[in-house]
Amino acid sequence: MWEYTETVRDHFLHPRNAGVLEDANVIGEAGSLACGDALKLMLKVNEQGIIEDAKFQTFGCASAIASSSALTELIKGKHMDEAAKLTNKEIAEYLGGLPKEKMHCSVMGEEALEDAVRHWKGLPSKAHAEEGRLVCKCFGVTDLQIIKVAKENNLTTVEEVTDFIKAGGACGSCKDDIQSILDKLHSMEKPLQEIRPVPRMTNVQRMQKVMTIINEDIAPRLALDGGSIELVDVDGTTVVVALRGACSGCSASQLTLKNLVEKTLREQVDSAINVVEA
Amino acid sequence: MADVTDVIYLDNNATTRVAPEVVEAMLPAFGPLYGNASSMHTFGGQMGHYIATAREQVAGILGADPEEIIFTSCGSESDNAAWYSATETQPEKRHVITTKVEHSAVLAYGHYLEDKGYEVTWLGVDDKGQISLEELERAIRPDTALVSMMYANNETGTIFPIAKVAEIVKSHGVQLHVDAVQAVGKEVIDLSRLPIDYLALSGHKLHAPKGIGALYVRRGTRFRPYVKGGHQERGRRAGTENVPYIIGLGKACELAASNMEKERTQVAALRDRLQEGLLAAIPHCKINGDQAHRLPNTLNISFEAVEGEALLLQLDQYGICASSGSACTSGSLEPSHVLRAMGVPFNYAHGSVRFSLSRYNTGAEIERVIEVMPTIVSELRKISPFAAFLKK
Numbered sequence: 256m257w258e259y260t261e262t263v264r265d266h267f268l269h270p271r272n273a274g275v276l277e278d279a280n281v282i283g284e285a286g287s288l289a290c291g292d293a294l295k296l297m298l299k300v301n302e303q304g305i306i307e308d309a310k311f312q313t314f315g316c317a318s319a320i321a322s323s324s325a326l327t328e329l330i331k332g333k334h335m336d337e338a339a340k341l342t343n344k345e346i347a348e349y350l351g352g353l354p355k356e357k358m359h360c361s362v363m364g365e366e367a368l369e370d371a372v373r374h375w376k377g378l379p380s381k382a383h384a385e386e387g388r389l390v391c392k393c394f395g396v397t398d399l400q401i402i403k404v405a406k407e408n409n410l411t412t413v414e415e416v417t418d419f420i421k422a423g424g425a426c427g428s429c430k431d432d433i434q435s436i437l438d439k440l441h442s443m444e445k446p447l448q449e450i451r452p453v454p455r456m457t458n459v460q461r462m463q464k465v466m467t468i469i470n471e472d473i474a475p476r477l478a479l480d481g482g483s484i485e486l487v488d489v490d491g492t493t494v495v496v497a498l499r500g501a502c503s504g505c506s507a508s509q510l511t512l513k514n515l516v517e518k519t520l521r522e523q524v525d526s527a528i529n530v531v532e533a
Numbered sequence: 534m535a536d537v538t539d540v541i542y543l544d545n546n547a548t549t550r551v552a553p554e555v556v557e558a559m560l561p562a563f564g565p566l567y568g569n570a571s572s573m574h575t576f577g578g579q580m581g582h583y584i585a586t587a588r589e590q591v592a593g594i595l596g597a598d599p600e601e602i603i604f605t606s607c608g609s610e611s612d613n614a615a616w617y618s619a620t621e622t623q624p625e626k627r628h629v630i631t632t633k634v635e636h637s638a639v640l641a642y643g644h645y646l647e648d649k650g651y652e653v654t655w656l657g658v659d660d661k662g663q664i665s666l667e668e669l670e671r672a673i674r675p676d677t678a679l680v681s682m683m684y685a686n687n688e689t690g691t692i693f694p695i696a697k698v699a700e701i702v703k704s705h706g707v708q709l710h711v712d713a714v715q716a717v718g719k720e721v722i723d724l725s726r727l728p729i730d731y732l733a734l735s736g737h738k739l740h741a742p743k744g745i746g747a748l749y750v751r752r753g754t755r756f757r758p759y760v761k762g763g764h765q766e767r768g769r770r771a772g773t774e775n776v777p778y779i780i781g782l783g784k785a786c787e788l789a790a791s792n793m794e795k796e797r798t799q800v801a802a803l804r805d806r807l808q809e810g811l812l813a814a815i816p817h818c819k820i821n822g823d824q825a826h827r828l829p830n831t832l833n834i835s836f837e838a839v840e841g842e843a844l845l846l847q848l849d850q851y852g853i854c855a856s857s858g859s860a861c862t863s864g865s866l867e868p869s870h871v872l873r874a875m876g877v878p879f880n881y882a883h884g885s886v887r888f889s890l891s892r893y894n895t896g897a898e899i900e901r902v903i904e905v906m907p908t909i910v911s912e913l914r915k916i917s918p919f920a921a922f923l924k925k
């Protein structure tokens with residue numbers, strides 16, 4: 256038997272905002288029948304972008320229902336941009352934690368929300384955008400999804416990835432692939448620890464500078480178009496960023512990357528900088 | 534914590550309550566009768582009599598000879614020991630046949646042999662969970678060391694046609710192991726007529742404690758001990774005998790033999806009432822398993838568009854204990870291998886609940902389940918995104 260917290264039990268037995276939202280104008284979906292859990296998030300978003308009401312329908316176990324309930328509670332009354340920042344971690348924390356094998360339920364909440372945000376911005380669902388490379392056929396999980404969840408939750412093993420996003424949990428044939436994605440991810444992180452002396456600027460200094468410029472200069476500009484950017488890594492002169500919101504998956508994202516981000520950083524930090532997307 | 538007075542226990546295929554008579558029979562062996570049956574002194578040696586009585590009782594329910602019974606630590610060990618012995622004594626034969634719906638104790642041994650270079654034929658099942666005898670016969674080869682098949686399935690209660698299986702397998706001179714863990718005490722098994730070489734049973738499925746089992750090995754079958762060491766069990770299973778539990782298993786088999794009729798009529802009637810009651814009160818359900826060949830105590834039913842774990846936890850609120858083949862209860866992320874092998878569609882496979890009864894259940898308990906289940910299902914369907922697709 257799973258050890259559920261009192262909060263999880265409470266949200267399962269007395270789900271908040273369960274049912275159909277008749278006047279919903281934004282819908283987000285995640286999961287599928289085949290996967291064993293699915294969530295339909297229904298939002299009523301006003302012209303200012305504030306979530307006036309939220310409801311859900313969930314097919315799944317107790318923690319899937321509780322995560323959906325928590326999700327709606329967490330985002331109600333917020334602006335969509337604000338809500339978009341919600342991560343699966345916060346959902347799990349709101350519930351006082353989930354058994355690790357059940358973390359994928361909180362991830363499903365985050366994914367449904369992401370889907371809703373995309374729709375709100377007039378973008379298609381992720382599945383249609385075909386982002387990333389399909390890694391786990393059984394659960395339809397791409398490399399980008401794995402990288403994202405691994406980063407957000409500091410996952411280091413294949414088992415952890417399975418707990419969070421299911422990939423690898425059925426036939427298991429994708430486990431090696433997941434491992435190599437993790438390996439790559441971590442070999443990318445390692446150089447962060449070593450400070451390699453480079454002329455005039457250390458890696459740490461460069462990183463700080465890049466971070467400041469991204470946060471204070473580039474991000475506000477992207478936000479105007481409903482997008483956001485996150486600094487993932489700086490390795491020597493290679494800057495790894497993740498584009499979110501309207502930017503991610505947008506066909507113009509490569510242009511954004513080169514024209515805006517790379518150009519700005521080259522001008523202000525180092526002419527050798529090369530920007531890549533995570 | 535919930536105790537026996539306030540639970541409705543319908544999970545007897547997972548484990549059963551130890552019969553009070555069994556507890557009573559075991560107690561002296563936890564107290565004054567602590568001797569070792571192998572000792573030279575009378576005090577220890579007398580334990581041999583208790584073990585002999587238990588062996589007779591176990592043999593009794595199977596129509597076997599006491600000498601054909603080996604006590605083990607559990608059903609899983611019995612299964613493993615049978616596979617071990619059958620393959621070790623016929624090293625030149627590198628092929629084994631079993632089914633896709635076996636208990637993990639058998640599945641895992643099959644996978645282990647595959648890793649060692651054996652070839653394993655995994656027989657599939659139809660939508661009722663039944664095997665095809667023709668397919669079985671076709672799979673038998675000159676190098677087949679063993680056919681291993683369960684008597685009855687723990688999840689669906691589907692009973693395999695073991696008599697016919699035995700006839701086919703023995704006509705080819707191949708050894709046959711039967712995992713009868715779920716069948717003993719519920720189905721009449723007479724090994725004096727059934728040509729089976731190995732048969733596994735487990736105490737905790739028939740009101741003996743957990744951690745005791747037995748393996749039947751037909752006289753004349755070459756045997757290699759799985760647990761090696763001392764000469765206990767006539768050299769067929771080492772380890773100082775678990776005397777209290779052996780006494781308990783013996784007593785439980787004796788009780789099971791005398792309760793068999795009750796199990797097959799009274800318990801079956803309760804199960805049938807539960808099935809009818811649920812089918813009548815709840816739309817969009819489906820019975821999993823072969824209703825014409827099914828354990829008298831087992832009901833596996835799927836509720837479309839809802840998920841099994843959610844159902845179980847709701848039932849738990851009412852003190853009702855059942856289990857599910859849902860992925861979320863297994864930790865494997867995929868619904869039960871049995872339901873998948875049967876081709877149960879996803880919208881049903883995730884929402885299966887297994888009710889398994891025992892002679893301790895009452896009509897009032899069954900009525901209670903029939904009373905609360907419709908609300909539980911309809912509440913969960915209300916919040917299910919798939920409920921809208923249910924046909925009116």
Ligand SMILES: Cc1ncc(COP(=O)(O)O)c(C=O)c1O
Nearest residue numbers: 607608609636687712714715735
């Ligand atoms: C069909 C079947 N075989 C084997 C076993 C294993 O028995 P035990 O729990 O005693 O190891 C079980 C019980 O879980 C079972 O249902």
Ligand code: FES
Nearest residue numbers: 391392393427429
């Ligand atoms: S492909 Fe990932 S578990 Fe099957």
